[in-house]
Amino acid sequence: MARSAAGNRMMPLTDPSASGFRLPRRGLLAAAAAATLPKAQAFAQDAWPSRPIRFVNPGPAGGAGDVLARLLAERLSIRLGQPVVVEDRPGAGTNIGMTNVARSVPDGYTVGVGSIASNAVNKWLYKNLPFDPEKDFAPVSMMALVPNLMVVPPSLPVRTVREFVEYAKKHRGQINFGSVGAGSSQHLVGAQFALTTGIEMSHVPYTSSGQLNTDMLEGRVQVLFQSISAVAEMAKSGRMRPLAVTGSERQPAFPEVPTLQEAGVDVTATGWFGMVTPAGVPEPILERLNKEVVASLNEPELRARIIELGSVPKPSTREEFAQHMARETARWRDVVKATGATAE
CATH class of the missing domain: 3.40.190.150 (Bordetella uptake gene, domain 1)
Structure with missing residues (x-):
């Protein structure tokens, strides 16, 4: 019951003249909806993604x-x-x-x-790896x-994988191969190549793909097993000489270049x-x-x-x-x- 503004007569809450108390059921539902509206809006605003996403590349720029x-x-x-x-x-x-x-x-x-x-x-x-790759x-x-491309500088007097192996055996201890870091596919395929062919090559890791390519062009590194995307333009322009592809098939970008297996070296990476x-x-x-x-x-x-x-x-x-x-x-x-x- 509520008192009217005009006097002391008590009126039921559902009386239309009782201002503020009309249709209590609908009012309660409306009030409940209004109370939850800010939360609903906040949820919509927080729906993923609501801000920029960071995409971390742990390798070198340009790789x-x-x-x-x-x-x-x-x-x-x-x-x-x-x-x-x-x-x-x-x-x-x-x-x-x-x-x-x-x-x-x-x-x-x-x-x-x-x-x-x-x-x-x-x-x-x-x-002591600082993270667990599986967990x-x-x-x-x-x-x-990403198949790799075995490339050498034009100054190196070899045009095939066989010629490179012969050259490396004659210049034992003088062959360096670079990679974008220990554990990279470039590193491992180079190590496999040396083991399989019986030659000696020293591994030189880099943190910059650009510096790695520059050092080979300038003769400080004699061979790379580099990702095709990183050397495609230089290989096509003649600044690097491609000898083989490390994958199991020839690549559309270099259809004339044989795989290592086709060149007689049982390595696929x-x-x-x-x-x-x-x-x-x-x-x-x-x-x-x-x-x-x-x-x-x-x-x-x-x-x-x-x-x-x-x-x-x-x-x-x-x-x-x-x-x-x-x-x-x-x-x-x-x-x-x-x-x-x-x-x-």
Whole structure:
């Protein structure tokens, strides 16, 4: 009951003349809806992604991982409606960048470029790896397979793999091969090549793909097993001489260049890159990332660009990527043991 403004007569709360108390049921429902509106708006504002995403490349600027990350980031920025910013953090054979990824808040705003080094080989090269490749990351999708190109400077008097092997045997102790870091596909295929052919080569790790290429052109490094995207233009222009492809098949970018196996050396090695996040990112975010990465890599223009650069687009499910990393981890354990490669 309530008192009227005109007197002391008591009126029921449902009396239309009782101002402020009309239709209490509807009023309560409206009040409840109003109370929850700010929370609903906040939830919508916080829906992922609501701010830029950091895409950490643990390799050198200009390297295959950097190139692939930037191509993919451009498409993801459009699909996700937020900037995807590539951040190069090279060093220690990818360990610096990947440690940063592993220790980032698992909220979907930091992703990383996983590779043959960080997620397969480094486990066997480093005694005190600052992260666990299997436990500290969540797979999103493969990005691409990256066969390497065996190249030498034009000043080196060799035109075939056989001639290079003969030259190296005559100049024992004078052959250096460079890579973008211990544990990289360039490092491991070079070590395999030396072991298989019986030659001596000294490994020189770099943190800059550009400096690595410059040093070979200037004769301080005699051979590279470099990612095709990093040397394609120089190889096509004659500034570097391609001798072989390290993968199992010839590449469209260099159809005249034989594989190592075709050249008589039983070595096959293909680098690869994929997207990972810190472990613990919510499943809906991982699923959305996978969906957009796969869709981006299936776009005809992006696929054509990646192939043009000498790589093979390889979108995958999260489970397929996890299985690939497990197989590669087991495979490279045996290679590292056989070659005696180490990073320490």
